[in-house]
Amino acid sequence: MRELTQEKIAFIKNIANDVREEVIKMLAEAGSGHSAGPLGMADIFAAMYFHILNHDPKDPLWEDRDRLVLSNGHICPVLYATLAFAGYMPLKELKTLRKLNSRLQGHPHRASTPGVETTSGPLGSGLSQSIGIALSAKLDNKKYQTYCLMSDGEHNEGNTWEAIMFAGKMKLNNVTAIIDRNNIQIDGFTENVMPIEPLRDKYEAFNWHVLEIDGHNIYEIIAAATEAKAIYEKPTVIIAHTIPGRGVSFMEKNYLWHGKPPTIQEAKVALDELKKFRTK
Amino acid sequence: MINPSAKLNKKVLTQKPEMTPIRNGFGSAITQLGEKNKNVVVLSADLTESTRAEDFSKKFPERFFSVGVAEQNLITMASGFGVSGKIPFACSYAVFSPGRNWEQIRTTVAYNNSNVKIAGHHAGLVTGPDGATHQAIEDIATMRAMPNMRIFVPCDAVEAEKMTIAAAKIYGPIYLRFSRNETPVITTKETPLNPDKAEIFYDSSLKKSRKTKKGSVLLVACGHMVYDALLAAKELEEKDIASVVLNMHTIKPLDEKTLIECARRCDGVITAEDHNIIGGLGGAVAEALAKKLPKRMELIGTKDVFGESGETDELKRKYEIDSKAIVKAAEKMIKETKRKTAE
Numbered sequence: 062m063r064e065l066t067q068e069k070i071a072f073i074k075n076i077a078n079d080v081r082e083e084v085i086k087m088l089a090e091a092g093s094g095h096s097a098g099p100l101g102m103a104d105i106f107a108a109m110y111f112h113i114l115n116h117d118p119k120d121p122l123w124e125d126r127d128r129l130v131l132s133n134g135h136i137c138p139v140l141y142a143t144l145a146f147a148g149y150m151p152l153k154e155l156k157t158l159r160k161l162n163s164r165l166q167g168h169p170h171r172a173s174t175p176g177v178e179t180t181s182g183p184l185g186s187g188l189s190q191s192i193g194i195a196l197s198a199k200l201d202n203k204k205y206q207t208y209c210l211m212s213d214g215e216h217n218e219g220n221t222w223e224a225i226m227f228a229g230k231m232k233l234n235n236v237t238a239i240i241d242r243n244n245i246q247i248d249g250f251t252e253n254v255m256p257i258e259p260l261r262d263k264y265e266a267f268n269w270h271v272l273e274i275d276g277h278n279i280y281e282i283i284a285a286a287t288e289a290k291a292i293y294e295k296p297t298v299i300i301a302h303t304i305p306g307r308g309v310s311f312m313e314k315n316y317l318w319h320g321k322p323p324t325i326q327e328a329k330v331a332l333d334e335l336k337k338f339r340t341k
Numbered sequence: 342m343i344n345p346s347a348k349l350n351k352k353v354l355t356q357k358p359e360m361t362p363i364r365n366g367f368g369s370a371i372t373q374l375g376e377k378n379k380n381v382v383v384l385s386a387d388l389t390e391s392t393r394a395e396d397f398s399k400k401f402p403e404r405f406f407s408v409g410v411a412e413q414n415l416i417t418m419a420s421g422f423g424v425s426g427k428i429p430f431a432c433s434y435a436v437f438s439p440g441r442n443w444e445q446i447r448t449t450v451a452y453n454n455s456n457v458k459i460a461g462h463h464a465g466l467v468t469g470p471d472g473a474t475h476q477a478i479e480d481i482a483t484m485r486a487m488p489n490m491r492i493f494v495p496c497d498a499v500e501a502e503k504m505t506i507a508a509a510k511i512y513g514p515i516y517l518r519f520s521r522n523e524t525p526v527i528t529t530k531e532t533p534l535n536p537d538k539a540e541i542f543y544d545s546s547l548k549k550s551r552k553t554k555k556g557s558v559l560l561v562a563c564g565h566m567v568y569d570a571l572l573a574a575k576e577l578e579e580k581d582i583a584s585v586v587l588n589m590h591t592i593k594p595l596d597e598k599t600l601i602e603c604a605r606r607c608d609g610v611i612t613a614e615d616h617n618i619i620g621g622l623g624g625a626v627a628e629a630l631a632k633k634l635p636k637r638m639e640l641i642g643t644k645d646v647f648g649e650s651g652e653t654d655e656l657k658r659k660y661e662i663d664s665k666a667i668v669k670a671a672e673k674m675i676k677e678t679k680r681k682t683a684e
């Protein structure tokens with residue numbers, strides 16, 4: 062286990078902030094894409110790639126790497142930006158998001174981008190794929206952990222629940238699901254469009270170990286991931302309560318920012334605001 | 342020249358016509374249907390605004406059902422409505438519906454012969470920057486292979502409105518295919534629309550003072566590619582190649598009669614669609630011609646590859662599904678048929 066110091070937490074926080082700035086710049090440059098989800102998940106992505114995951118940016122296909130499967134593919138700007146800071150690609154490549162001939166597709170594509178484990182965008186199929194990957198690890202006697210990052214909206218999909226049921230049946234302890242519980246989807250707030258509460262009870266009824274955290278608290282994110290690995294008899298889900306659009310006040314908690322990018326002007330305002338979060 | 346009885350937008354080949362997303366025609370049609378027919382219900386899978394179901398949802402909240410991100414539930418619920426005297430319109434993106442829920446459509450809609458209208462939005466490469474995961478290029482093929490299913494692919498917003506209204510009047514499963522982006526409006530309220538009949542939009546032979554032509558091609562197109570076919574026809578005219586443009590808005594059942602009549606007058610046939618060249622419009626036309634009137638053919642569409650992120654025009658150029666590609670295919674075809682007759 063890597064040592065977690067106050068300095069390391071501050072470092073990860075700053076990475077998350079850098080990631081947010083890049084997300085804003087990429088989206089403004091692309092002129093389309095999703096803002097709220099990526100900003101809300103920046104802390105978790107920074108904690109994953111800068112502390113939790115065993116991985117090697119110089120060898121993206123290293124056999125023993127931990128796998129991070131992004132199920133809700135539309136938030137990929139946060140994945141791409143974090144991968145760039147981690148060294149998987151040059152930062153300047155982020156500007157090519159959603160453009161013709163780019164490695165950075167509008168939704169993640171395994172064959173295009175180093176570090177991207179699965180192709181996604183269509184919701185609700187990430188957890189099943191993670192289970193296939195995790196079961197392969199068991200067959201191969203590999204120790205890597207598979208992390209599935211999912212959204213609350215995709216809990217509307219039957220496929221998600223089929224996977225939850227299966228992992229419970231198998232007591233699959235080498236999968237950790239992390240849910241971006243940001244309370245929004247496209248048509249509105251999740252509890253208005255399709256209520257998924259009580260989410261904790263549902264997972265528990267399907268034989269999962271459930272942890273709930275503040276998805277912006279680096280310490281809680283890392284502590285939960287550590288506990289999840291230690292739970293031996295069940296799969297673990299971390300319900301991460303996040304604020305969609307986190308860090309940009311005019312985007313926060315507003316579902317209308319689910320699927321649109323900031324204009325150039327809005328991006329300037331957003332970047333000014335994000336600067337203030339930097340801790341030195 | 343433009344077929345005058347098609348009553349197309351006068352600007353279609355002289356200036357740039359107005360641009361409107363094809364899906365907007367669907368939106369205005371379901372609102373009109375909602376007003377006239379109490380049995381019309383609309384279901385949406387968390388894409389209410391972008392599938393243009395928003396207006397209906399506000400005007401008829403008691404007949405609007407938001408199922409969340411759940412396309413299998415969307416279509417099977419619609420199936421239940423369809424066997425209970427209702428006319429359900431199930432709205433999502435084409436990759437998800439009729440993509441994700443294919444077997445549910447097969448059993449509970451098509452085989453069950455339920456009166457379901459599947460509105461598949463954001464079809465084709467022109468979905469653009471979202472990338473290949475969101476660009477349905479197989480949906481015509483997968484729906485066409487299913488008994489009982491009709492397939493409508495309107496060429497612009499005006500035709501989309503008419504076809505949606507027509508779909509409500511026909512009992513049985515219908516797949517309506519729409520695209521996301523701004524598309525030239527080429528038809529008018531007066532343009533005839535009969536779902537059983539393909540329309541001739543352009544016909545060089547209608548021009549009295551026509552010169553001796555190098556040869557002639559039939560361009561069969563659907564969806565937004567109809568505009569590209571018209572642009573190609575105009576360019577081919579300048580290159581001394583005659584053409585007929587057929588708007589094949591209904592892929593199934595295919596109007597074989599009009600197809601054969603037009604093909605008979607031409608040296609070869611070119612199909613144009615924003616879909617894979619396997620199993621779509623091109624496949625349907627090839628199957629019909631192979632039985633009754635084998636012809637030299639070229640198929641314009643994505644060449645059995647997935648798309649990628651990019652702007653609409655860039656993608657159409659790169660994947661060769663634009664008027665340029667049609668012109669190129671026509672020139673190649675005429676050259677080859679001439680060489681053959683010379684041999």
Ligand SMILES: Cc1ncc(C[n+]2csc(CCOP(=O)(O)OP(=O)(O)O)c2C)c(N)n1
Pocket residue numbers: 097098099133135136182183184185212213214215243244245246247305319386387388410411412437441
């Ligand atoms: C199978 C499928 N159906 C529909 C969509 C369209 N879609 C994209 S994002 C989204 C909203 C889902 O909510 P969530 O993932 O919670 O979004 P966020 O919190 O990032 O706003 C929908 C319906 C999709 N990507 N996949």
Ligand SMILES: [Mg+2]
Pocket residue numbers: 212213214241242243244245246
């Ligand atoms: Mg959400």
